[in-house]
Amino acid sequence: MxxxxxxxxxxxxxxxxxxxxxxxxxxxxxxxxxxxDPILAYQSLLKKVFGDVYNFGETIRQITPLIFTGLSVAFAFRTGLFNIGAEGQFIMGSIAATYVGVTFDLPVYIHAPLALIVGGVVGGLWGALTGWLKAARGVHEVITSIMMNWVALYFSNYILSAFLVPEGQQRSKDVKDTAIITFGWLSEVFDNARLHWGTVIALAAAVFFFIVLWKTKAGFELRAVGLNPHASEYAGMNVNRNVIKAMFIGGLFAGLGGACEVLGVFHYQAIAPAMPGYGFDGIAVALIGGNTPFGVILGAILFGILTFGANGMKFGAGxxxxxxxxxxxxxxxxxxxxxxxxxxxxxxxxxxxxxxx
Structure with missing residues (x-):
């Protein structure tokens, strides 16, 4: 204590x-x-968030993707890398989960987990590509990860328009009911707010972050490489492999966030003219949270409350x-x-x- x-x-x-x-x-x-009036404005913000169970549930829904992307950025930073590509990894996770959710016909106990796993792995591979470019070609991850965000946006739009969107429409078909991860009974308790299992998965991801990075040999190597790659290489650690591994795990978090957003909230994906912004907000969340898993959760809560409560300030205080x-x-x-x-x-x-x- x-x-x-x-x-x-x-x-x-x-x-x-x-x-x-x-x-x-x-x-x-x-x-x-x-x-x-700032007092009225902040009162209106709090009333919007905590005034009724539906809005409180929607605030939790808003916080969930921020935890995922915050963990993505924070994990990479803890290993000496700057993952500015969480946005693209989030998008790739969402499109992969959408594809599995729309095109596969499986039992519920296989379909939803498979869609989540595929979304997370695809996001991880998208991040690992940035890590490979740094490890193999020496290209700085900030440059490549930023560019990969735009590649992910346009590539996902191509996948949607070519394979998932019916002719004449701008959105995919709905994912099958067997792939939906809505938190049924709890959602009803919160007046049908769009709560889903992704919130539980996000908290579990934060625990995974802590255990892997501070309680395992692999985590020690990742942190050592981030602190001093030359000394780590001298000690026998594979620096390039750890760079790719760190970016994969960071991308895995963001990809899971994108998958949960599709399977738990919208149940479809639309052709997007712009990025959703969760990955960029994740940078701020990680910074506020001091790049620690528990801090990221608190940072996401703050960021989510301020973001969702903004409408309360608008309508309650002008x-x-x-x-x-x-x-x-x-x-x-x-x-x-x-x-x-x-x-x-x-x-x-x-x-x-x-x-x-």
Whole structure:
């Protein structure tokens, strides 16, 4: 118990909390400058999220894909890589799950797991391709992963239009009922909110993240390669293989997120003119969460509440939705700018040190 308390009193916990508070304050100032009431706006946001069971359930639904993409970005970062391609991996996971869900005719106990597995593996392979380009050709993963996002978008649109979308329509057929992962009874409890098993899978993925990275030999190698590839190679570790493995696991998380979004929420996929944005939001979630699995969950909760509650601010206080992005951007800024946050925390930290001495 004392160890748990110690974790929550470290600077690593205080800095994100202070960053969130400062971000909300900056958002309040922006609202005041625009002639809006920030207290009413934040009350409206909370009312939208927690005012009834349906909206609370939909908030959980909004949080779920952010956990997946946040884990994807955080895992790669923990191994010394920058996975800016979670968006493309999310898209590839969704199109793969859609294909399996629409075209296969299997029993429910095989169909849904198969669609999830295929979605996750395809997302992982999409990430592994970026890792291979870095390992084999020395191409920086930031460049390739960004470009692979666009390749994934247009490639998925091609698969949809060529194989899954009926002529004259812009969306695929619905996935078969045997592939749907809706959380039936719990969804009814939340007034038919679109809750699904993906939320449970996302939490399990966070546990998997922790166990693999900090409790296994493979995880130790992944972290060692990220910290110092030259020393790791000297110690006998296969650096290139670990780079590809790290990007595969990161892509696996994002691919699972895309699969869950199709199978649990929409039950079809439309030809998309633009990216859904979950992968890019995952970068912010990972940053807010300090690139730890538990932190990612908390970051996704914050991000999901702010995003879903934006409509409450709009209709309850007349605040434009764009202002919620100012709040989110402010939080990210203060999380990144540790020096500014520590300046505000200096009196608190100084008192804590005096108390210990």
């Amino acid at each position: 004392n160890k748990v308390i110690a974790v929550f009193t470290k600077d690593s916990f205080l800095v994100p909390v202070a960053a969130i508070i400062l971000g909300l304050l900056v958002g309040a100032v922006a609202m005041l400058a625009g002639g809006f 605040v434009p939705i764009e202002l919620i992005r100012i709040v989110i951007a402010s939080v990210i800024f203060f999380v990144a700018a540790h020096g500014i946050v520590r300046f505000f925390l200096k009196p608190i930290l100084a008192k804590k040190k005096e108390g210990r001495s």
